[in-house]
Amino acid sequence: MVVARSLPDPVDAVGARHSVGGPDPIDVLAGRWAEVLAPVGPTVRGRLGPLLRRLAAALRAEPFWPLAARPIGAALLGSGLYEDRLGSVGPALEDVLPATLGLLRREGPAALGPPGPEGTRRLLAALDELAAGFAGALRERALRDEHDLLRVRPCRGPDAEQVPASGEIHYRTLYMQGPVGIGIGGLDGEVLDLNPALCRMFGLTGRPDLPRPMTDFVHPDDAAAFIESYHRLRAGDPDNLSVDVRLVRPDELVVWAHISGSLVRDDDGRPSHIIAVVQDISERQRLRSRLEQASSQDRLTRLPNRTVTEQRLRQAFTPGAARRVGLCALGVDGFKAINDSLGHQVGDQVLLAVAGRLQMAAGPHLVTRTGGDEFAVLVVDPSGLDEVCHLADRLLAVLASPFLVGGHGINLSASIGVSETATAEACPEELMRAADVALSWAKAHGGGCRVVFDTERDAGEAARFALLAGMRGGIDRGEFRLAFQPLVRLTDKRVHGVEALVRWQHPDQGLVGPGRFIELAERSGAIVPLGHWVLAEACRSAALWWAELGPETPYVSVNVSPVQLIEPGWVREVTGVLGETGLPPDRLQLEITEQAVLRDEPAALDGLAALRAAGVRLALDDFGTGYSSLAWLRRLPVHALKIDGSFIDGLRHPAPDPVDESIVRALVEMAHALGLEVTAEWVETGIQADRLARLGCDLGQGRWFGDAGPAEWVPEHWRRTIG
Numbered sequence: 001m002v003v004a005r006s007l008p009d010p011v012d013a014v015g016a017r018h019s020v021g022g023p024d025p026i027d028v029l030a031g032r033w034a035e036v037l038a039p040v041g042p043t044v045r046g047r048l049g050p051l052l053r054r055l056a057a058a059l060r061a062e063p064f065w066p067l068a069a070r071p072i073g074a075a076l077l078g079s080g081l082y083e084d085r086l087g088s089v090g091p092a093l094e095d096v097l098p099a100t101l102g103l104l105r106r107e108g109p110a111a112l113g114p115p116g117p118e119g120t121r122r123l124l125a126a127l128d129e130l131a132a133g134f135a136g137a138l139r140e141r142a143l144r145d146e147h148d149l150l151r152v153r154p155c156r157g158p159d160a161e162q163v164p165a166s167g168e169i170h171y172r173t174l175y176m177q178g179p180v181g182i183g184i185g186g187l188d189g190e191v192l193d194l195n196p197a198l199c200r201m202f203g204l205t206g207r208p209d210l211p212r213p214m215t216d217f218v219h220p221d222d223a224a225a226f227i228e229s230y231h232r233l234r235a236g237d238p239d240n241l242s243v244d245v246r247l248v249r250p251d252e253l254v255v256w257a258h259i260s261g262s263l264v265r266d267d268d269g270r271p272s273h274i275i276a277v278v279q280d281i282s283e284r285q286r287l288r289s290r291l292e293q294a295s296s297q298d299r300l301t302r303l304p305n306r307t308v309t310e311q312r313l314r315q316a317f318t319p320g321a322a323r324r325v326g327l328c329a330l331g332v333d334g335f336k337a338i339n340d341s342l343g344h345q346v347g348d349q350v351l352l353a354v355a356g357r358l359q360m361a362a363g364p365h366l367v368t369r370t371g372g373d374e375f376a377v378l379v380v381d382p383s384g385l386d387e388v389c390h391l392a393d394r395l396l397a398v399l400a401s402p403f404l405v406g407g408h409g410i411n412l413s414a415s416i417g418v419s420e421t422a423t424a425e426a427c428p429e430e431l432m433r434a435a436d437v438a439l440s441w442a443k444a445h446g447g448g449c450r451v452v453f454d455t456e457r458d459a460g461e462a463a464r465f466a467l468l469a470g471m472r473g474g475i476d477r478g479e480f481r482l483a484f485q486p487l488v489r490l491t492d493k494r495v496h497g498v499e500a501l502v503r504w505q506h507p508d509q510g511l512v513g514p515g516r517f518i519e520l521a522e523r524s525g526a527i528v529p530l531g532h533w534v535l536a537e538a539c540r541s542a543a544l545w546w547a548e549l550g551p552e553t554p555y556v557s558v559n560v561s562p563v564q565l566i567e568p569g570w571v572r573e574v575t576g577v578l579g580e581t582g583l584p585p586d587r588l589q590l591e592i593t594e595q596a597v598l599r600d601e602p603a604a605l606d607g608l609a610a611l612r613a614a615g616v617r618l619a620l621d622d623f624g625t626g627y628s629s630l631a632w633l634r635r636l637p638v639h640a641l642k643i644d645g646s647f648i649d650g651l652r653h654p655a656p657d658p659v660d661e662s663i664v665r666a667l668v669e670m671a672h673a674l675g676l677e678v679t680a681e682w683v684e685t686g687i688q689a690d691r692l693a694r695l696g697c698d699l700g701q702g703r704w705f706g707d708a709g710p711a712e713w714v715p716e717h718w719r720r721t722i723g
Contacts, residue, residue: 025111026052032107036099051075052112055104055130059113059122069126073133076100077141097134098283101127117299124290131284138180138279139260181257181278187234187271189214201257201280203249219246219254229261233274239263244281256285298369300348301355306370309378313428316380326379326388326420329435330358330395333413333447335373342408349405354412361398365391376435385420385452392416392450415442416450437461467512468520471504475529479505482537483708486717487557487679487701490693495718497555497589499701500538501708502530518561527561534558536577541711543583548715555617557589562596571607575614585615591642593621605635612637619679624667634674641671643697645682652688661695668696 030049037044051072058068076096104112104127113119175182181198185191190211199207202217218226222245229243242260249255261276298305316322332354339347351373358367358375366378377395382388396414403410417438419431434453442451474480484498504512521527535558542556564570578585590611597604612618619640620633624647643664650660664680671678680692683702692700706717 026056029103029107029111033100033103036103037096047075055108055126056112059119059126064122064125066122066125066129069129070133070136073130073135074137076130076134077137097131097280100134101131101283101287124287128284128287131287135258135279135281135284139258139277141180181280183276183278185214185261185274185276186211187273189230191217192273198278201255201278202247203251203253208250217247219248222246230274233261233263234271236263236271247278254282255280256282301352301369303355303359303375304366304368306368306376309366309368309370309376310428310432312366312378312380313431316378317423317428322381322423324382324384324420324422325431326382326385326391326418327431327435328377328379328388328392328395328450329370329417329419329432329439330375330377331415331439331443332373332399333415333443338410342406342410346406346408350403350410350412353403353405354399357398358395361394362391374439379420382420385418388418388420389450389452392418396448396450413448415439415445415447417442417453418450419453434458464516464520467504467506467509467517468524468526470506471517471521471524471526472529474504474506475526475533479507480530480533481505481511482534482541482711484541484556484711484714485701485708486705486721487554487699488705488721490689490697490700493705494721495554495714496699497557498714499557499591499708500534500541500559502534522561522563525563527563528567531561531564532573535574536581539577539581539583539588541714542587543581544711545715545718546583546587549718553587554714554718555587555589556583557591557617557619559591559621560596562593565592565596565604565607571610574611574616578614578616586617589617589619589640591619591621592638594623597636605637609637612639619677624663630670638676640677640679640698641667642679642681642701643667645680645702648680648682648688648692648702651691652685654687656691661691664692664697665695672696 027049030052033048033052034045054072054075055069058065058072061068104123108123108127109115109120113123175195181201182195183191183198184193191214192211194202194204194207194210199205202208214230215223215227226243226245229241233239233241240260240262242258244256244258247255247257258279258281259276260279261274263274264272266272296305296308296311297303313325313327316325332351335347335350338350351369355367355369355375358377362377365380368376368378370376377391379388379391395416399412399414403412417435417440419434419438421431421434437458438451438453441457442449445451481503483501483503485501486495487497487499488494489496502514502518504517506512518527521530538556538558542553546553567573574588574590578588592604592608597608608618617640618636618638619642620636620638621642622644623641624644647660647663647667650657651664668678677698678696679699679701680688680697681701683689683692683700683704685704688702689700689704709717
């Protein structure tokens with residue numbers, strides 16, 4: 001039985017006989033290249049340096065384009081090697097490519113490409129294309145020579161000099177001294193003759209005993225494909241055919257070969273024999289294998305990468321392969337902080353340790369590294385969602401134990417997104433997306449947990465994303481509207497101010513309330529342009545009221561997002577809008593929340609103080625829901641408090657909630673002690689309004705005093721309330 005083993009690199013034994021010093025590393029490398037290829041003529045020697053410079057330029061180009069190395073490989077063959085070989089003074093061409101690739105892999109990084117791992121990656125990719133260019137040029141050259149050999153008569157005798165039918169010197173030279181392996185086969189599937197180049201490829205010093213069946217030379221795993229191609233060629237379907245197969249030498253070494261076969265016909269047009277041009281492509285195949293491995297394996301952890309996850313998923317979704325598939329998408333929580341505080345070397349060791357624990361916990365299931373601190377575990381044919389969830393719980397548990405890395409004790413947690421489905425009801429892309437989305441939910445939940453993908457929640461997220469996607473365009477298209485809700489003085493029921501409330505007249509969804517888009521705008525940053533529009537539009541409307549009603553015109557109250565409050569230049573934006581619209585500063589009130597100030601307290605307090613000094617009114621919104629101390633409240637440069645509606649709701653019934661009533665009374669008394677005006681939100685009944693007035697509350701806001709209306713409605717409503 002033949003046992004195939006890989007052919008060793010033919011240049012592994014070639015030692016470095018020159019140091020890479022000197023004024024020009026490329027010239028030194030060119031000299032080493034000439035030595036490795038020896039013997040070479042002066043023409044070839046003089047062209048190696050320019051070829052290396054072309055390769056160096058390709059490696060350093062931005063963007064890097066590996067295909068730029070392919071014409072360099074073709075130019076290597078065209079440098080005179082082919083002609084030297086026909087004249088018996090050059091190296092054997094089957095040795096040129098392995099020797100070249102071996103040398104450049106070892107010594108090229110220091111002389112040619114950018115330093116570091118990126119330079120090595122580029123060099124390997126370029127060498128694969130260089131090999132392809134050399135092999136392609138050699139194949140084209142050999143095919144041209146093949147046409148001159150198609151009239152060769154098959155020879156069974158030992159005298160290879162008989163091979164050229166015409167006896168012409170040119171034919172004898174091509175066959176006997178040519179660099180490309182050539183074989184002659186009969187229509188019965190036997191090898192009739194091999195030229196010297198093909199004998200050398202097989203490691204033979206002389207001509208073997210022939211004829212022999214062609215399949216004796218072919219690797220068993222490739223025999224079926226080779227036989228199929230041979231029968232097609234013998235039948236003339238077509239007359240020329242190429243195939244890549246593994247050949248087995250007598251010493252059991254394996255050679256990858258590109259075989260280009262041609263059917264030769266006699267003078268009557270009947271098939272006579274077959275000529276095959278055989279090229280050794282072993283080094284190219286080894287390079288391709290390395291690149292394929294690199295493209296499918298994570299360099300740090302040696303785990304399969306995301307590409308393998310996608311491939312295995314596609315296999316699992318192949319009809320008949322699996323009934324159900326589950327996927328756990330895992331992210332290490334807070335990994336960036338580990339890199340930042342302990343360094344990337346420790347971070348890499350942590351990832352290696354995480355990978356090891358995940359593999360142990362996952363058992364037979366595929367574990368891959370899909371990103372920087374993200375991994376995936378694929379479960380093929382689970383019994384159901386519960387099995388995948390139990391696996392996710394094991395993964396979380398195995399990562400919960402402290403890690404000891406580089407003398408550091410490190411506690412980790414992870415977030416996991418779980419998706420599981422029947423293969424008949426989904427596709428690989430949907431399953432991967434579902435796991436990624438669920439992972440983002442787990443991270444948003446604070447990490448350290450697993451979250452299962454939910455289609456209803458995803459639909460809601462998608463709807464919110466659709467709103468977000470159209471928000472900036474909606475501002476530009478003028479789709480947003482302002483409505484103004486009155487702030488009424490409880491003692492005389494007069495409109496003291498109005499709050500500007502933003503609405504979105506969405507082209508597809510109709511009128512959309514702020515509860516559906518304000519949070520999205522804050523998370524995305526769209527709140528900045530939206531807030532600017534609201535401020536400017538509200539001030540323009542209030543300036544018109546002031547011009548119509550005079551000094552007693554109600555002020556306009558505008559909500560300020562925490563994102564806006566810390567935006568550079570926000571104070572200048574407010575004063576600029578006041579200047580542009582002509583609205584007096586005391587007719588503008590800005591509503592802020594405790595959390596907005598606490599995000600960047602020093603900067604926020606400075607900005608608020610500047611606005612108060614400019615005459616702008618300031619109100620603390622949703623008061624009572626935070627954790628502010630009395631001392632902190634005294635530092636705020638505000639004019640008013642707005643008590644959160646959750647406390648006001650308990651006062652709407654004839655028998656009020658005594659706790660809520662006590663809280664409201666205390667808040668009002670405290671605010672008045674600090675010289676602050678108090679507004680109660682969510683006033684929806686007359687009972688509430690009267691009770692709040694008795695408690696000393698200054699202003700009320702809610703449906704009892706009227707819903708929000710357009711800007712044109714404000715002056716008339718104000719006139720009605722003053723009698």
